[in-house]
Amino acid sequence: MLTLAAATAELGPSFIFHFDFSLMAFEFKPYKPARQFAPQAAYFSMEFALDQALKTYSGGLGFLAGSHMRSAYELKQNLIGIGILWSFGYYDQGRNEDQTMRADFSQKHYSFLEDTGLIFPIVIHDVEVNVKAMYLAPDTFGTAPMFFLTTDIPENDFISRTISHHLYDADTAARVAQSILLGVGGGKLLDELGVKVDTYHLNEGHGLPLAFYLYDKHGRKLEEVQKRLVFTTHTPELAGNEEHDMKLLAKMSFFGNVPAAEITQVAGVEHERLNYTLTALRFARKANAVSKVHGIVANQMWGANAGICPIIPITNAQNGTYWRDPELHAALKAKDDTALKARKRVLKKQLFDIVADQTGTLLNPDVLTVVWARRFAGYKRADLILRHFERFEALVSSTDRPVQVIWAGKPYPKDYGAINLFNDIIRQTRHLKTCAVLTGYELALSAAMKKGSDIWLNTPRFPREASGTSGMTAAMNASASLSIADGWIPEFVRHGENGFLIPLADLNRPEHEKDDFEADSLLTVLENEVVPLYYGQPDKFLKVIKTGMREVEPEFESHRMATEYYKLMYKA
Template structure:
């Protein structure tokens, strides 16, 4: 099978491999390894210390390796051969998958997916949180389903900030400086075999962006990078940092993403059948496509409907205030030379007055350019990321959009998030194949057979994942507290914390104030009685970052850290710093309960609870986002109800009281109840219900089935229809 979408690339970093192991290079430069555990184990066998340090095969293979020992190891060579065959078969296969069989003729080109961030693996830090991790899961699942898709994003050489929390609880920010030669990325080549660079016209100058490629299984993801010698020193940092604070710098980033992304695709000869904007950050791709049509002779009043026909948009924020907006004068000054035109090739034809008019938000403020409003007006289909969010979004954007916003609930890439012990149990007792969920006949619907997993086996698999979390968290806390100057006796205490026999509740997400991370601490005395109950103790683990500009969110972190070190809660409440994909994996696999208590209806979806549920973790959440449709009554608990008070203080108090009630009267007793054999039969049934009700329904496989049938195929068909008669120019 030919590659679904082929982007030519230059060779990677130079490192020597024995000829018999040359296939390791292919494995290292394809993130397929990030969701196939046997491949990661193979790399760790080459050099366990280097793998533990980097968690990335490229610097591991660049270092000194005892190849002679490996070449004399039959077990290693057999595993290498087996994995390489499996990888090559994966890359060559795909014609028998669901998309190819049901919709293979529907698209005459790839789907181009634009997003400002991608979370594939902790070793490639070009993500901040949920949006990026969802985009990464979208790419992995598109690969597993053999969808013809190409991703477009930005290469942040300094990534998103690394978080430390000082001894007073203050969040501190440090930006890494990634050495590209040590990352699993390759330089894209143009059709002449030269390194691909695209240009974007800015006021008085040309901006150059190099194009890199991350290969995610079958899916290439192109990343644009402005830190190249052709640019002025003042322009090279444009793509350095994700979600940079400065509004003008952010606008430059989004011009590079939208305009530069279109030009990179064109330079490679790729003609997408569908253009997918994941959030409004890439909205300028719509203006660039209109500019292309006008330059080819299409009147502007025909160009807008033409680009609309095969463009789709995903909105991720429930209220208009949370969407990306820029001052109109700033947009006119920065984008005007490109869109209005200043006589240079590749500019002009799209008057800024028309662009700004299409970007009017729900408040009709002519001084603001709303990227979401612009995207909604110029796409043929749009979706929210849960059913509740769909209702909220339609109410918010009524009058702006020319169509209803669909509800396509988010999902997670199950192979990336289910822990190996639980996965082994599912495979053994239900014949689950998490790598092939894309077209399950009746006998393959393993989630309908989860009740077959014995109580003892499910509980022991969970306890193993819980022990792994405890060991990992103790090490992270030891490093954290040692940096604070804690005494050796305090560090020694950490060996006894996070006892796996104690009910463990996790809370991990961005520390925005509406997520109410401090709700649990509304009544400290009541909470202290709960956690220190001599017969049924409870412990809590928190993790998450606040944006560097979000002072109130940072205040929440400081407050929780302070309480965790106070006498009432010390050694029962913990906060882990520098939340990333790796910490997330340990948490969603290893806690007993996943807590989420946002202020309804401000959580568009949330996916961390889905990841936890797929591992049998029980959710306790406000009925917001995905949990509003995911809660079945027997797979977890709902905090409060679906009616909310306009008085936020009163709502917070009511939700806190209900949370305490659930914990004290229902959840804690259920967890500690044991059967005659000493196992928590009632609790493990909750775990089974959690898995059965979520592992398919909230997977990215189900999600992509919906994207294909409700957005991608309809958009491709609309683009193939005869053009409608143009409206009269006004």
């Protein structure tokens, strides 16, 4: 197998090299990094939301990773992104005849990805599987240089080709194989390219096999892996942290050349099940949670386990260049309230054109508009606002001070509980002329909803939302959060000044009682504070919006986050 390590060993971080594999020619030409970001880092993530056209993401984790890659480019950080090229993306969310949701799968082909011509083998289930690397140049979408791995090539048999077909495949063996592809495939790719990596960054535990690849590569010394590996944990509940039986993982070649018995000892495996997050915490030198609240929760979850690395908070953030509306910000900077309100009305109308096209519902840009939009999952409680339905119906049907409500979001394709919730909201609200449920919640629709909303509704069960970044980009676009004080929200929202808070129920109460209390609190804040402010004191409502726009950046803009990763994680 051809390697470039020897040829590039003496070259600096701004090198340019050419190589030929078969008949393909490829030029890897990363930009020259800024001096303060010179250490070479590699960022491994199962999903990246970079552009509407590139279907390599499902939701918030991908949005976060995409913003990180954009800020790395704008700051000229010496960072390489490693992901998987999903042949069928996540899925396309469509509608059945009764307007309920349908999952559609269509194969994607991308002319803007460069074929490196580089194909190399990894081992999955004791069989060699060929991996091809595709390259995304920095100037294509304004990101760090990125590589996307695929097994969907003629050199593989059918089963091997399907490994990179579907993001978050519901089949357990396929999910394990995808982790091997990301971790081992990404690690081996960087070695094939001859890139001298100072820090490997696992964004969530999906790419955990990278740790075992590095363990074997560096003489099976845990301390050598810990010198090089850092880890970000995103999931603040034990059940959401992936784990599997050791026998299955060994059978799947999850540990590469390392015997499972050695991994059991080094990783401190108990009860013959390996937890991805706990293992990553033992193989990394440092880890981070994704908000200050999550930092407390993560240390409570994992802190009692022996051998874990420190867990610090680095709050997630989003890229302003990509997400903010330039005209809104120009009006804010010029202190031109008339222009700001006029632009906001245009943005609302643009969103409502999408609503009308999808659903036939025509909304009014002069009416207070509440949006709930994110991945559909039970703990996010998309239907909390509907829990006391008579009050909700009175709110949205008012003749003098009406409220419009829009929902959007994708459940996991096999999460039937979340799919039923999505469809139930359609059934409950289809008779209301001021409500709509949209499909296809990807980057373009997400941006339209943030720019076209007045209130960005966030209703997770505390403390299960590790960060929740959508409200950041809503605030950039003159939309105020109305939120449970979870994730990043306690670091930002001051009730009535730059957003609105939903009072929390007593954490010791049963779940249904907490839901009842917080649903009541949500409607009370809307009825008694938000609606009267919007219609009765519009200047004060505008002041709340403008304060949020000014204060959300730079603290929750991803330049701060990407810089903190270098200072606190990569240079540690």
